[in-house]
Amino acid sequence: MSGRRAVCIGGGITGVLAARELALAGWDVVVLEGRHVGAGSSSRTAAGIRQQFSTPETVRGMRYSVDFYQRFTAEVEDGTCPIVQSGYLFLYDAEDSWASALRRVEMQRSCGLSEVEALAGDDLRRRFPWCADTLVGGTFCPTDGFLLPHVVYQEGAKRVTALGGRVLQNAPVTSAAFAGDRIVAVDTPKGSFEADLFLDCTNAWTRRLARVLGAEDLEVDPLKRYLWFLARDGSMDAETLSRMPLCIVPSGMYCRPENADTLLMGGSHATPPEPDFAYDDQDRIEPHYAHDGGVDAHPWTCWAEIAEAIPAVGEFGGMTATTAGYYATTPDHNPFLGYDRQRTNLLRLVGFSGHGAMFGPFTALVARALAEAGQDLPSVEVDGAAVPLDAFRIGRAFDHAEALVL
Ligand SMILES: Cc1cc2nc3c(=O)[nH]c(=O)nc-3n(C[C@H](O)[C@H](O)[C@H](O)COP(=O)(O)OP(=O)(O)OC[C@H]3O[C@@H](n4cnc5c(N)ncnc54)[C@H](O)[C@@H]3O)c2cc1C
Structure with a gap:
């Protein structure tokens, strides 16, 4: 019509x-x-x-x-696929949260997500050798990833x-x-x-x-969220980093490769609602959230928590940049x-x-x-x-x- x-x-x-x-x-x-x-x-x-x-x-x-995003490639002028399917890996270090994750996997499979895998301890480390010994398991979905x-x-x-x-x-x-x-x-x-x-x-x-x-x-609150970028160094080579899935470590922090030499990190943090933010505020970086804000700044906590689950990330060379934007958060x-x-x-x-x-x-x-x-x-x-x-x-x-x- x-x-x-x-x-x-x-x-x-x-x-x-x-x-x-x-x-x-x-x-x-x-x-x-x-x-x-x-x-x-x-x-x-x-x-x-x-x-x-x-x-x-x-x-x-x-x-x-x-x-949809796979099919959308056909509408992109130069044929670039907008989705990089490098997978998503949720990591767990406690038996109770791992048990809940296993129940979620069952539910996800019943919704048709047949490819999601539950990898307990040693299976996890066989598949992803860079995972810490302290992790009890991980759920991995190879068709997840990130967008351009x-x-x-x-x-x-x-x-x-x-x-x-x-x-x-x-x-x-x-x-x-x-x-x-x-x-x-x-x-x-x-x-x-x-x-x-x-x-x-x-x-x-x-x-x-x-x-x-x-x-x-x-009830939609604009909440500032930051991303930090970390330079690869130490024992993890470029190929391993570029093939790493998006990882969510037990504390809720996450990371994924931005390219073969850079890791993107993020996670939730307790920022107040900013109902009247201006366009430029989107890129405003508060000192406590800046990558160069000193070792007491929040990104160091994020880096340390990720390194606990993925020790090789602890050997990386240092943070190079911070970016930011707003989530539009609802109560649920x-x-x-x-x-x-x-x-x-x-x-x-x-x-x-x-x-x-x-x-x-x-x-x-x-x-x-x-x-x-x-x-x-x-x-x-x-x-x-x-x-x-x-x-x-x-x-x-x-x-x-x-x-x-x-
Ligand atoms: C740090 C960070 C990490 C994130 N990570 C993820 C992730 O991993 N995965 C994921 O799926 N999402 C993620 N998100 C969230 C995701 O980016 C947003 O939910 C999504 O981009 C929202 O898109 P949108 O089009 O709804 O809103 P926006 O992209 O914000 O677009 C809203 C538009 O409305 C326009 N506008 C406002 N007022 C008016 C007006 N009066 N008249 C006309 N236009 C107006 C604005 O200019 C703006 O362009 C993240 C967000 C941030 C900040």
Whole structure:
């Protein structure tokens, strides 16, 4: 059906992939991006892509995302595959957390993730000889990995245009016109845009956009998250580093190769919400989180915890850089994917607590299904199976938190 108009507000991975999906379904789409495509978290991400989650709906959704990113290669101008499938390895050093991991593996396999492996002690060290003797086990999924995010948002934007849509940059939405509980048009310095459906893809900015649109104030807190880069040295050679999967050590810190000579490290830290952050704040590095902030600075803790699980990383040469961006954290670490309860033609696709890059294709699939339905749905179909949307509903009770949050 043509003649239906949709406006996606925000030009990160979410907005661009949702717009592409609606354009494929015959919608006339416009993406309105406040700065430039990729100006938010999408260009500041560790971009890990995993299907090892703790809730069945997310496992199924992320299986769809991995499959999508492989297929997306056909839409990339120079044929670059946007996903590097070097695997994800969760490491455990205590019997109780290992027992929970084994239960999760069973659940993940029942959702079709047949390739996930549970490797106990010696099996783990045979497969990954750089693992410490103190580890009791690890779960490994070889089809997990990480994204080249710029390939996704840049090529995704080109695809929207090729499908007849428009992508406008330097077009922040600053006001709107309403008819009852519906949005009629949004205003930007590049003009006003009328539509039948509006999609909020602003993630960490969503509370501010909600004020502009008279929409519900969703519990989404912008929390600063840092990444650090470490130079390879010591006993680990370039080939071993470049083939290392993304590893999550028992404390929750993670690392993955950025290239054959550089390790990227990250992990959660207790930063306060910054509801009014400015664009430049995304790259602001607080001294306590700087790689050159001295041995009491947080990245040294991160490095030490990773080295405890992977001793060869302790021999690396030193930290070379820090980058940062914002997570858009919700109380249960699941995003909001659904219609706003105050503005009935506004879809909210926000609140990615650090996994919006991997959610991107699934989010776009949900957006298309809800756009076509004109209302919230109990589930969407993914590869012939119904994936319930309860965990992502606006107004849910936040009583089923995602356990594997990095
Ligand atoms: C350090 C770090 C590590 C991460 N690691 C991972 C990971 O390993 N795996 C993973 O999947 N995810 C990870 N993430 C999270 C992931 O990057 C984000 O969830 C994802 O990029 C969100 O994409 P988005 O398109 O929803 O939001 P964004 O990319 O933030 O895009 C939102 C856009 O909205 C625009 N905007 C805001 N207000 C307006 C307005 N009024 N009008 C128009 N436009 C507006 C902004 O300019 C911005 O471009 C990480 C994030 C960080 C910061």
